[in-house]
Amino acid sequence: MKSTPWFLLLATLLSTSVSLAAEATHKTDTERHIPAHTLPVPNTVSPQLQAMIAAGTLPVWNVHPQSVTEWKNWVKKWEAVSMKVLPELREKMGVTVTPSVIAGVQVFTVIPKTITENNRDRLLLYVHGGGYVLFPGESGTSEAIMMASHDHIKVVAIDYRMPPDFPYPAGLNDVMSVYKEIVKTTDPKKLAIFGTSAGGGMLLSMVLRAKDEGLPLPGAIAAGTPWSDLTNTGDSYYTNENVDNVLVTNNGLIRELANLYAHGHDLKDPFISPVYGDMHGFPPTILTSGTRDLFLSNTVRVHRKLREAGSIADLIVFEGMSHAQYMMLSPDAPESQQYFSELSAFFDKHLAK
Amino acid sequence: MKSTPWFLLLATLLSTSVSLAAEATHKTDTERHIPAHTLPVPNTVSPQLQAMIAAGTLPVWNVHPQSVTEWKNWVKKWEAVSMKVLPELREKMGVTVTPSVIAGVQVFTVIPKTITENNRDRLLLYVHGGGYVLFPGESGTSEAIMMASHDHIKVVAIDYRMPPDFPYPAGLNDVMSVYKEIVKTTDPKKLAIFGTSAGGGMLLSMVLRAKDEGLPLPGAIAAGTPWSDLTNTGDSYYTNENVDNVLVTNNGLIRELANLYAHGHDLKDPFISPVYGDMHGFPPTILTSGTRDLFLSNTVRVHRKLREAGSIADLIVFEGMSHAQYMMLSPDAPESQQYFSELSAFFDKHLAK
Numbered sequence: 001m002k003s004t005p006w007f008l009l010l011a012t013l014l015s016t017s018v019s020l021a022a023e024a025t026h027k028t029d030t031e032r033h034i035p036a037h038t039l040p041v042p043n044t045v046s047p048q049l050q051a052m053i054a055a056g057t058l059p060v061w062n063v064h065p066q067s068v069t070e071w072k073n074w075v076k077k078w079e080a081v082s083m084k085v086l087p088e089l090r091e092k093m094g095v096t097v098t099p100s101v102i103a104g105v106q107v108f109t110v111i112p113k114t115i116t117e118n119n120r121d122r123l124l125l126y127v128h129g130g131g132y133v134l135f136p137g138e139s140g141t142s143e144a145i146m147m148a149s150h151d152h153i154k155v156v157a158i159d160y161r162m163p164p165d166f167p168y169p170a171g172l173n174d175v176m177s178v179y180k181e182i183v184k185t186t187d188p189k190k191l192a193i194f195g196t197s198a199g200g201g202m203l204l205s206m207v208l209r210a211k212d213e214g215l216p217l218p219g220a221i222a223a224g225t226p227w228s229d230l231t232n233t234g235d236s237y238y239t240n241e242n243v244d245n246v247l248v249t250n251n252g253l254i255r256e257l258a259n260l261y262a263h264g265h266d267l268k269d270p271f272i273s274p275v276y277g278d279m280h281g282f283p284p285t286i287l288t289s290g291t292r293d294l295f296l297s298n299t300v301r302v303h304r305k306l307r308e309a310g311s312i313a314d315l316i317v318f319e320g321m322s323h324a325q326y327m328m329l330s331p332d333a334p335e336s337q338q339y340f341s342e343l344s345a346f347f348d349k350h351l352a353k
Numbered sequence: 354m355k356s357t358p359w360f361l362l363l364a365t366l367l368s369t370s371v372s373l374a375a376e377a378t379h380k381t382d383t384e385r386h387i388p389a390h391t392l393p394v395p396n397t398v399s400p401q402l403q404a405m406i407a408a409g410t411l412p413v414w415n416v417h418p419q420s421v422t423e424w425k426n427w428v429k430k431w432e433a434v435s436m437k438v439l440p441e442l443r444e445k446m447g448v449t450v451t452p453s454v455i456a457g458v459q460v461f462t463v464i465p466k467t468i469t470e471n472n473r474d475r476l477l478l479y480v481h482g483g484g485y486v487l488f489p490g491e492s493g494t495s496e497a498i499m500m501a502s503h504d505h506i507k508v509v510a511i512d513y514r515m516p517p518d519f520p521y522p523a524g525l526n527d528v529m530s531v532y533k534e535i536v537k538t539t540d541p542k543k544l545a546i547f548g549t550s551a552g553g554g555m556l557l558s559m560v561l562r563a564k565d566e567g568l569p570l571p572g573a574i575a576a577g578t579p580w581s582d583l584t585n586t587g588d589s590y591y592t593n594e595n596v597d598n599v600l601v602t603n604n605g606l607i608r609e610l611a612n613l614y615a616h617g618h619d620l621k622d623p624f625i626s627p628v629y630g631d632m633h634g635f636p637p638t639i640l641t642s643g644t645r646d647l648f649l650s651n652t653v654r655v656h657r658k659l660r661e662a663g664s665i666a667d668l669i670v671f672e673g674m675s676h677a678q679y680m681m682l683s684p685d686a687p688e689s690q691q692y693f694s695e696l697s698a699f700f701d702k703h704l705a706k
Binding site: 030031032033034035036037038039040041042043044045053054056233234235236238239240241242243245291292296297300301303304307308314315316317318319320338342 | 383384385386387388389390391392393394395396397398406407409586587588589591592593594595596598644645649650653654656657660661667668669670671672673691695
């Protein structure tokens, strides 16, 4: 059987009986040629997500800052946009956000109106996304706010250092410092880490580092569409190019961010691209992506790797969704509600009380 | 927040600061335009799957038989191809296959060399795929053979009636007849149903029918890339058109198969397109697809629906894989091994001993 898989055998035999086959030749090209086409807005997603898909691309995917100053100005613009939204979000979600410092690192503690009985001694650590460059300070707390409110749990959001001033490994060192300090007083079995995009990648690298350093591992993790591979490797970088209306391509802004963050380090270093790490012994993990997500392969490759290593690993793939849109939608939107509900249920199942 | 989702707010604000944005205009088109491009063969899948991707399309996706005779001739050709492969597969897998009749329906019982202690009283029912038209008789038993051998368990494969002579609901009636007869003597908690493509769709319809008829439900089910929606609805019918090198498009052979099977019945009838059914109370379900699968949306829409209904539902998405290639690869290939291992572990976890 080794030399005659079904597919090739069928192709060979059927290509000799062409009377009914409109396409008689068995193509043996090594690339697939995709003709130009248009994608309709799917009617199988919520009206809110339909609107987001119909809105086209964010005008940022092809940004190429030429200097440190340009990078910083660009980061400031995004920061201002985020800060503008946050007061209304905090009010709506009914949370308080308080800055403090843990192990020399700035954090923001998000406390919801009520904390459920099960969650009284539990804690979530949050690692924000933004390509390891965007959302400094409080501007990176929106997903933490929504999660704290939805799950009725305390969240500590880590404001790790970022490029252009502080490339790898400064940010990873920061999140590790906070983690080490927190597990001194919090039972790691009652602690989960979550984050999206670069935040999802960073938290996978955190667990790899914690394993390396012989630290206790968290009780559960949630990596939303994690940036697990900073190279050009992964099928959906090609199949979902231009299909994803958030990231659009792996060869625009994302290349700039990857190079700025890695700062000359090998992009395949497992602490930079955690899909290349040894994932044996990982805690229960829930991963989220979408069918249009440029990072779909980043997500499913980690999922396969975790399950092959014997870990508990759940996968959520949202219909029609591009990169991380579950956290860009209004928190009332069905896909947003479902994302936070999935994480809440997963943490409640796998964390100690 | 309802009226100002992040995404739109960001787009609006950022489009006013265009100095760094190469693409300054916030597009508001309702379709996405995808330029012509080529997809390389991914190096993130096994060499066996790489070969299958590089081999191009099967010469069948654009077949349009014009008469009952043409359909029957075409079915016979595929049947002959399959029958040619089966002796070697049975030999390699070490199984015996015995025909018999249950409740007036032809079945094939697959017995592996050894049956594990846990599986001694368990039984798997198998519903083959092939668009509800292909693989009559013993020719539809290959996946059953691989599963029986891999999981060391007894499998009964159902040879349900098919078009052109027997369109819907003949086939569904047949699988229901077998199911009803089997649960008279087999504890349904020790019984799982599995199948791929049309088989995956059919078994979801079986559970909907069993619910409707007040029958006991199976202990677990495994729907591989199920044909859960026979209409043109579902985002991956568009995003993975021409990307999937097995099915290629929803508007070629698949349209012919859907119309032949439904035979004038509404394609949105939940017993034909089970994604439209009420899935509350479904047993634990494992679903499998691939990032290139034309049926990726068929798979994740069912997964979301099951989890929203409160069922246990696991999702597997293979990197770079088109429709159902896990069962077309040599059984030695990693993705094939992983597929059958996932099903074995899931059934072992959820079935009673």
